[in-house]
Amino acid sequence: MDEFVVTTASSAREGIARLAQQAFDLVITDLRMESPMAGFEVVAATRGLVPRPVTVLLTAFPVPTDEWQRVGADTLLVKRRRLPDPAETAETAVRREYTAGKKPPPMHSGSSLI
Numbered sequence: 001m002d003e004f005v006v007t008t009a010s011s012a013r014e015g016i017a018r019l020a021q022q023a024f025d026l027v028i029t030d031l032r033m034e035s036p037m038a039g040f041e042v043v044a045a046t047r048g049l050v051p052r053p054v055t056v057l058l059t060a061f062p063v064p065t066d067e068w069q070r071v072g073a074d075t076l077l078v079k080r081r082r083l084p085d086p087a088e089t090a091e092t093a094v095r096r097e098y099t100a101g102k103k104p105p106p107m108h109s110g111s112s113l114i
Helices: 012-021 038-046 065-071 086-099
Strands: 004-006 026-030 054-059 075-078 111-113
Touching: 012 026, 012 038, 026 038, 026 086, 038 054, 038 065, 054 086, 075 086
Parallel strands: 004 111, 026 054, 054 075
Antiparallel strands: none
């Protein structure tokens, strides 16, 4: 099994700061943190990164598809009583990006998660 290096952030502001300090293959962010749309700020911060990480937006408050896609998220997961396995979902999202040729393979070992 592949190993993942996990990096956490307790707020959108902290997550955005970490994005400026380190490259990530995958970013998972909640929509509602210090403000109702703070997760959109994290997603927007990934847009100019090279390489750009796969971004997953997690929420209990669904938003229209065109809205989360316009901001730049690759996937939206809606919290329910039972969520799909997060590791499996993340792996599927990353594999989809690599096999579609949208991203080159990671240059470092493992993947990072914020």
